[in-house]
Amino acid sequence: MEFFKNSFKSVLGAPDPENQPTGADTVERLVDRLESSSLLDDRRDACRALKALSRTYRVEVGAQGMNSVRQVLEMDRTDCEIVGLALDTLCNITSPETFDEEIDKHGKNSKIGEQFTEIFIKHQDSVGLVLSALEDFDFRVRWPALKLLANLISNRPKDIQEIILIMPMGVSKLMDLLSDSREVIRNDALLLLIQLTKGNGNIQKIVAFENAFDRIFDVINQEGGAEGGIVVEDCLLLMLNLLKGNVSNQNFFKEGSYIQRLTPMLKLPSIDDINSDDDNINISNISNSVIGWSPQKVANIHCMIQVIRALVAPSCSAQIISGCQRIMHACGLLKSLCDILMASGVPADVLTETINAVAEVIRGNNINQEFLSNVTAPSTPPRPAIVVLLMSMVNEKQPFQLRCAVLYCFQSFLYKNNIGKNKLIQTLLPQSNETQLLTTGQLLCGGLFSPDPLSNWFSSVALSHALIDDNNNNEKEQLLRVLLATNIGKPPVTLMQQCILLLQQSNNKLQSKLGLLILLCRWISYCPLAVKTFLSIDSSVSYLTALLSGHDNNEDVQENLVQSMCAFLLAMCVHFNDDQVPSYTKDKLCNLIDKRIGLERFQDAIGGTTRHEIYSRTLKHPQPSAKNPSDLLLDHEFCRLLKILEGAVSESIIKGSNSVNEFPIKNSNNQINSNLSGNSSALVSQYKDLIREQDDEIQKLKQSNEILIKDKQQLELKVQELQTEVSNLKDQNIVLRAAQTNLNDEKDSLTNHIIKIDDSSTSDVTNHDKEELIKCKNIIQQLQLQINEYQLKLQEQESNKEAITKFDTLYKEKTDELDKLKKDQEDLLELLADQDTKLILYKEKLTALGEKIESEVSSGEVDDDTDDQPESSN
16 A cells, blocks of 8 residues: 555655645646656656646646647557546646636636637647547547537637638548437537537538538437437537528528428427317417426427528528528428417417517518418417417517517518508408408507507507508508597598597607507608698698607607607608698698708708617618517618608708799799899808818818828737737736746745744754755745746736726727717718709809809819800890
């Protein structure tokens, strides 16, 4: 037994008990043994000891022994045991987690593993050595190599992706691991590939063409499909990474008949045997704790539906979408989704995602849209699936995300579906035969009158999508015929009258107002008859002008949004006006806007919506999305309409205002013409002065812009230099801290030894002890000097970090200042172009009045009229 103890002490390089070495000492001796020993057994023992110390003394092992351990992978690759030990040691050094053994030293949130990863991958062949180790079938080598790669990619994902991408057969070696018969290696390989394929299209393509989809489906089938465990979820997450946003892989998946292999995984028990009454049908009564829906099955189905959506999302290419939609209908995948949709007891999150998936599978595809219209809920009496969905949308007790999904599905059902739009409008018109069945039109009208503002918004937006057809106003004109019964004994009112009345009554309901404004804007767009009807309704225009003129400098962002949409609605009344309402012709409306609101303020209000963050977010994707119900304010199709028409309606307002100002010139009264001529000349002079000032300001801004660009270039060079310096300082910092710890340990050891000598009796102290005491004190002084020196270096590094932080802040401020100046310059240039247009217009007016326009080249301006001869004043 004593022999084994002495052997272990010999391996660790342990001195006598009275003078125990520090961790840094032990690590240093082990590293020296690993590097210098000629016997494989000695190197193996040293590597095993380093592995044992690499959790408690991670910094010391990494700082002193990383290169030596890395060399083992190259020099001793034929010995599986020492290679496995080396890989385990590197795993501990680069681990992104903080070990329990080192919490007291470095805290819970230390980034030691990330720093050592950065040092490790600086050697170009390091990752290649780890990939080569994966070729070894021995479990002691392959598994730690896989774990080490997982650590590296977790710490430095982009760097590792770039390295593996250029490695010969790098991705192929990882793909081979999916065929490993040992589940732990196969499962860890899945997790590694998920990390590796995130956000890198090139790696995604290579993985897909390495037969990834077949291997993934094989693993899913081995694990039991949708009923399987977390491995199935990992497989689907990898599949989702490969498909999302990657057109090449999407096409490969479609052409490879992989869509058909998704269908069996979504099969549920037949719903024909499910009998449920009206109060408990499908999505009208959702239970989150359902027998047969384990949490893992919910996760698996959820991921599977996300894979389907990745193929038909509106962001995909139109060719991919149409091809996938056609296949999904043909192979029964759409039917399986509708079965889930109509099944009872489906968990809410699965149901919500299924509704979104159905929306995208049918969006713009008339065959699939017709299929959904024929789906019937298993209820008594049977009801169309569309009706059941809308019942959930207008029911305020349903989850918010579910209601958003239903709106998205209904919008997709109407998208490019003229038959569906026409049928919806017909359900609102008077019918010859009385029917007791609930219709889509009745549900939407009921939602408009609901006390729930969100139901108002959902119903208004859903109805507005039935009116999207700029080349055909049939639905808009048909909707003008809709009559609504109000109180008993009172005549019915039109739907538009009721919308305007609701708009005026929704004093404190922001969502209700916005929904109704979205509906009205869509209704009157491109439809002069709808504009005529709107203008003919009492208080419609007066309400809008009062709302726009009654709020000055309103700081309420949402209230400003209402005003902006009111301005857009009123501007469209001008743009699409055919002058059929005598009191509200184009000219009279423009005159009213100018007097009651002010032309400049009105123009600013029209563009107010596009300046909102909500606008840009809503415009990106057709799917309604918001975390909270109160954040759901705009609709994607309305934002597209605003984007298309904003410039056109603004131009109509300007032309209408110019027409009003030109009206007196047509009179025969010479006095009026003379006054106008004088006013025009003064106005032209005023504009010229304004243009001079703006031109001077533009020149100053250009000079400032050039200076800032030069400063920015210099700052960018400085930032690059500082980033390189920071990287070197980080490496030095690790080594310095390890050295400082080592010196502190040595100092403490010597101090304790001195204390022992001092505590001894005077008679026991020999001359040899006194000499040893003096030597120890001298050594302590030297160590203290070295410690102070290292502390100064560390402080210098900290001060450098602070300087770099201040420099980054200054760089950001300068960049923001430059961006602001650029924006100001662009605004001024736009204003200058606008003023030039107005200047030309006024010159033409003066010329028509017989005024001579002189050239002002000498004053720094260039006049468009270069001919000195006066024109005829006819």
